[in-house]
Amino acid sequence: MTLSGVALGGSQFLLHAATSKVTQQNLLGAAAAPRQHRTISGAKNILLVGVDTRPHQDPSQLTRSDSIILVHIPADHSRAYLVSLPRDSLVDIPAYDNGATPFRGGKNKINAAFAFGSRGLSGPAALSHGFELLALTIRDLTGITPDAGTIIDFQGFKQIVQVLGKVCLYVDETTTSIHVGHDKDGKPAAPYKINPDGTVNHRIHGVTPNVYTKGNHCLDPADSLDFVRQRDLLANRDYDYGRQRHQQQFLRAVLHQVMTDGLNSPTKLPGLLTAVGRTMTVDDGGIPLEDWAFAMRGIGPDAITTIKTNGGSFNSRSVPGVGSAEILSPTSMELLHAVKVDDVGSFVEAHPTWVAPAGPGTTAH
Template sequence: MPHAIVPSRRTGAPVVPARRRGPRWARWFLGVGAALMTLSGVALGGSQFLLHAATSKVTRQNLLGSAAASRQHRTITGAKNILLVGVDTRPHQDADQLTRSDSIILVHIPADHTRAYLVSLPRDSLVDIPAYDNGATPYRGGKNKINAAFAFGSRGLSGAAALSHGFELLALTVRDLTGITPDAGAIVDFQGFRQIVQVLGSVCLYVDETTTSIHIGHDRNGRPAAPYKINPDGTLHNKIPGVTPNIYRQGNHCLNPTEALDFVRQRDLLADNDYDYGRQRHQQQFLKAVLHRVMTDGLNSPTKLPGLLTAVGRTMTVDDGGIPLEDWAFALRGIGPDAITTIRTNGGSFNSRAVPGVGSAEILSPTSMELLRAVRHDTVAAFVQEHPSWVAPPGPDTPTD
C-alpha cells in the first residue's frame, strides 16, 4: 500500500511546499512533459560541465526517419513541435507488446518560446496508419488505433531497431493525421522511471481518484501476487480469487518505486471510469511529482546527482531533429511551470465507436481536429481562449514527505 504522508507537527495537515521557480533544466523537463528533460537546466546556474554531464547520458537515435523535416541548416528559432511517446516495457510479455505506445503527446512551443502546450492523443484514437516496410515484417496499412502504429512499425524487430521503426511509423501516422512534421522526438520508458524513483527514494503526489491495481497485490498469506489475469493486449480479463489488489486511495501519498510505476500504469479500475484519459492525467501528475522531488532533493545531493543523471539518461531515447540538445535547453530555459498548459482532446470526454476489426475506438471530434490545426499553425493560444474548458485544470500542489 502507498505510504501516507507525514502530517505537519504544528497543524496536523499534509505538508505542501511553497511554489518556487526551479532551475532551468527542471523547467525544460516539465515543459516537454519529460522528453529532452534533464537537459536545460542541468545548466544549474549556467554550469556547462553539468549540462554536458546530463546530455552525455541521453541515448541519441534517429527516431523520426522519413517523418522528419530536413536536418540541413536546422535552427532553434520559430515555433517547434516535439512528438513525445511513453512506452511501458513490462516484463514477461511478447515483443509486440513491449513496443506498444501507451502515451502520445504533442508538445507545442510557440515561436516566442515563452510557453509550452501539451496535447495528448488518446491511444485508442481511430486513425489511418500508412503502409510501412520495416525490413522484417511489412505492414499493408489501414484503419486502426493510433498506438498500434508503434507496434506495427516494430514487428519482427528488437532493441534500437524496434524503437526507431516503431517511432517512425507512429510519427508518419501523426503527420498524416495532423499535417505536423515533428521538429524532434523522444521515447520515455515508464519502466525506467522506477530507477529514477529508486535513486530519489520515493515520489509524493496527490492521487486524484481511488485507483485499483490490476498488476500488484497480495495473497491470503501476505505474499506478492497478481490480482487479475490480463489479456494478451494488456486489458483486464478476470479477478484471481484470494488475491487482494493494491489500492491507491484518493489523497496525498508517497509511493515507493514499485508503487509509483504501478500507479501510472493503471487504466481499467479507476474510480471515475475515465480509463486512458485518467491514465494520461496520472502520468503527467507523476512526471511533475518526480520533477518536484528532483528539484528539492536530487539536485542538492552530491551522492544522488550522478545516479540521477544516469537513471534519467537510461529512461529516454531522443531524436534532436538536427538541433543540438544544448541549443534546445538554452532556448527554452524561460518556460516555467506556470507557462505549461495541458489541453485535452475531445475536451476530456469519451467519443467512442465500435469499429469492425478494431473494437471500441475513440473518434477525434471536429473541435479536436481544429486544435491539431492550431498546433500546426501556431495559433494554440487563440484556441485556448475560445475553448477554455478544454484546458486540464491544475491539480493540487505536489506534496512532500
Template structure:
C-alpha cells in the same frame, strides 16, 4: 514531458561543491553522451540528414512516447503518446495526449511492406517495427508512429522525439527520492498487490488472452496528496480499468505525473544535492532514446532552461468510445479537435484555450 524532463536534468548547472558552475562542454561530455541518441524519424534511412538550426527556436513540437520494455521478438506498442507544443517565445508548454485506442489512418510504410490502413493508433509502432527474422526495432516503429501522429494532427515535422521505457519512470523517481503528487480519484491497481509485488495470474490467462487476468489483493491509491515511491507512481499512471473514463482518466494521470515529476526534479532537494542529482541524471540517461533534430540534450536543456512545472498546461482532447453492434472498436475525437490541431500548427494554442477553457485539464 519526457523530453522536457531530460532537458531539465541537463540544464541544472550548480552541481559541484562551493556552487561552481560546470561548463557546457563538461555537461555535454558527461550527460549528453549518457543519453542514447537515435534517428527516430527515419531521416538517415531515407538518405536525408536533417540539418540542425543554428539554435533552437520556437514554436516547437515534440513527440513523446512511453513503451513497456519488451523483447526484440515481441511487437512493441506505444502505451502512452504525448505531444508537447512550445510556442515561439518558449514561455509555455502545452501537453496533449493521443488516446492509445484512437482509430486513425496509418500510412503505408515501405520499410516493412505495410500497405496502410485504419486501426488503433497504438498499433502503428508495431506495424513499423518489423526488421526480419521475427525481430522488432522500437526505433523504426517510432518512425511510423510519428508519421501517423503527423497525419492526425497536421504537424508536418516534429522538432524532437523521445522514447521512454516505462521502467525508466521507476528508476528516475527512485533516484529523486520519490515524487509528490495529487491523486484526483480513487484507483485500484490491476497489476500490483499492496506491497508492490505482482498480483498472481489465472493460468488460463498466462498468454494475456484475458482482459483481466489477475486476482488477489490490489494496491489502492486514494484521493489526496501523497509522496509516492517509484513503483507506486509507475503503477498509478498505468491504470485504466475500473476508471469512469478509462484511458482518458489515465491520460490525465500521466500528464499530472509528468508535471509533478518536473517540479520534483527542479526542487532544491534535487538540484542542490550533487549525489542525488547525479543519480537522477544517470537514471534519465538510461531510460531515454532521444532525437533532438541535430541538437543534443544539453542544447535542448539550455533552450528550455526557463520553463518550470507551473508553465505546463495540460490539455484534454474530447473524445468518445466507438461502439458497433454492442462491440467496442476504439475511440474517436470530437470534431472540435481538428480546430485545436489547427491552433497548434498556427502556434495559437493560448488563444484557442481562452475560447475553449474546457480543453484544460483542471484536475491537477
C-alpha cells in the same frame, strides 16, 4: 532537457554531463523536418512516445506505444503544452516497409502504428521504425512535422524515483491496481487474472489489490509505476483518458521533484542524470541537445499545461476489424491545428475546461 537548462544554468561541463547520458537515435526518419541548417529559434513540436516495458519480457515484443503526447513549445519558448492523443484514436496509417514485415496501410487505432512499424524487428531497429510510422501517421493526420522525438520508458522512471526516494503527487480519482496486491499473509500477489491483450479476466480470490485513494500521496518507486499503469479500475471510469491524465501529472511531479530535491543534492545528481539518460531515447532533429536545453531553460513545472483531447470525454465508435475506437472530435482537430500554427494559447483561452488540472496539492505524507 528542461532540468538541464534550468538547474545547471551556464555550467557547460554539467550541461554536457547531463546530455551525454541520453541515448540518441534517428527515430523520425522520413517524418522529420529537413535537418540542414536547423536552429532552435521559433515554435517547436516534439513527439513524445511512452512505452511500458516489463521486466524479463522479450525486447522484440516491447513495441506498442502506451502513451502519445505532442509537446508544443511556442515561439517565445516561455512554456510548454502537452497534448495527449488517445491511443485508441481511429486514424489512417500509411503503407510502410520496415524491411522485415511490410504493412499495407489502412484504418486502425493510432498506437497500432508503432506496432506495425516495428513488426518483425527487435532492439533499436524496432524503436526507430515503430516511431517513424507513428510520426508519419501523425503528420498525415495533423500536418504537424515533429522537430524532435523522444521515447520514454515508464519502467525507467522507477529508477529515477529510486534516486529521488519518492514522488509526490495528487491522485485525482481513487485508483485500484489490477497488477499489484497482497494475500492474507501480506505477501505480494497479483490481484487479477489478466488476458493476453491486457484486459482484466477475473479477480483472484484471497488477494487484496493496492488502492490509491483520492488525495495527496508520496509514492515509492514500485507504487508510482504501478499507479501510472492503471486504466481499468478508475473511480470515474475514464479508462485511457484517466491513465493519460495520470501519466501527464506523474511526468510533471517527477520534473518538479527533480528540480527541487534531486538537482540540489551532490549525492543524488550523478545517479539522477544516469537514470534520466537510461529512461530516454532522443532524436534531436538536427539541433544539439545542449541548444534544446538552453532554449528551454525557462520552462519549469508551473509553465507546463496539459490539454485533454475530446475534452477528456469518450467519443467511441465500433469499427469493423478494429473494435471500439475513439473518434477525434472537430474541436480536437481545431486543437491540433492550433498546435500546427502556434496558436495553442488562444485555443486554451477559448476552451478552459480542456486543460487538465494539476491537482490541489503536490506534497503529502
